[in-house]
Amino acid sequence: MYNYTHIQSSGVTDAKKEITMKKIIAMMLALMLVMTGIAVFTSCENDTPEETTTEAPTTEEATTEAPAPAVIKMATNAYFQPYEFYDGDQIVGIDAEIAAAIAEKLGMTLEIVDMEFDSIITAVNEGSVDFGMAGMTVTEDRQKEVDFSISYANGVQSIIVKEGSSITCADDLYAEGASYKVGVQLGTTGDIYATGDFGAENVTTYSNGNEAVLALLGGDVDCVIIDNEPAKALVAANKGLNILETAYANEDYAICVKKGNSELLAKIDQAIKDLTADGTIDAIIAKYIK
Ligand code: GLN
Numbered sequence: 001m002y003n004y005t006h007i008q009s010s011g012v013t014d015a016k017k018e019i020t021m022k023k024i025i026a027m028m029l030a031l032m033l034v035m036t037g038i039a040v041f042t043s044c045e046n047d048t049p050e051e052t053t054t055e056a057p058t059t060e061e062a063t064t065e066a067p068a069p070a071v072i073k074m075a076t077n078a079y080f081q082p083y084e085f086y087d088g089d090q091i092v093g094i095d096a097e098i099a100a101a102i103a104e105k106l107g108m109t110l111e112i113v114d115m116e117f118d119s120i121i122t123a124v125n126e127g128s129v130d131f132g133m134a135g136m137t138v139t140e141d142r143q144k145e146v147d148f149s150i151s152y153a154n155g156v157q158s159i160i161v162k163e164g165s166s167i168t169c170a171d172d173l174y175a176e177g178a179s180y181k182v183g184v185q186l187g188t189t190g191d192i193y194a195t196g197d198f199g200a201e202n203v204t205t206y207s208n209g210n211e212a213v214l215a216l217l218g219g220d221v222d223c224v225i226i227d228n229e230p231a232k233a234l235v236a237a238n239k240g241l242n243i244l245e246t247a248y249a250n251e252d253y254a255i256c257v258k259k260g261n262s263e264l265l266a267k268i269d270q271a272i273k274d275l276t277a278d279g280t281i282d283a284i285i286a287k288y289i290k
Helices: 004-008 014-044 094-105 117-126 140-145 170-174 189-198 209-217 228-237 262-277 280-288
Strands: 071-076 084-087 090-092 109-114 146-148 153-162 182-185 203-206 223-227 241-243 249-253 256-258
Touching (some): 071 117, 084 094, 090 094, 094 109, 094 262, 094 280, 117 140, 117 256, 153 189, 153 209, 182 209, 189 203, 189 249, 203 209, 209 241, 256 262, 262 280
Parallel strands (some): 182 223
Antiparallel strands (some): 084 090, 153 249
């Protein structure tokens, strides 16, 4: 475009020509620098991302990077097979998988925090976690402390006894003159109902079902009242135990959030509805409960 050959062909003397040429070259270089600058500036205005890295970006697209998905924290007690339990150092199970599916619907990454069952509602209310999910039964007392989602599963309180026990059905626990020692998991509905029915003096609390079952095997208690699916897992893992055919109570499991967190609750409810409608929740439950 800026043709040097063309300038050389002008009719001036050599000395002058040389000076003139130097001036022209200098001017040309200056002009080229300016043009290059314009070219760089112009390139900054287009949308090609690699050309916008160092200059002040001029488009939304250039400034906004996709943010990492936000983390949503779930509190649980991971000794409650098949709802939540350890597989190596991973917490797996029905609740863990349903929670992961809910988090995915919310565009968030799930983080599971393992704690005592009895600490979950406090953690939710303090805000150290976003929700609690632990095969947690909806009860009127808990509803005063936290808000519950719609139910995603049913629970049953079962009674575990040693083979040959004189307790053969739920009614035996209430029989005239009966004074059985009951083992439960601290803070669970098994604990709450049994304490109400048989008195705190007849109920011993343990931090998980496994400890309660060891106490039963060791003769410290006469039966263990615990949710039916964990009861099945505990009986399968320990010889000499039976689950009574009569249930102690029927319940609904739900997710709890901090009281008043209606925004998160609405999202969780919608996710549960969608995951129920498309069969995801049934498939997860069927994977763990045969
Ligand atoms: N369903 C029982 C409750 O809500 C037990 C739950 C549990 O031990 N994880 O109290």
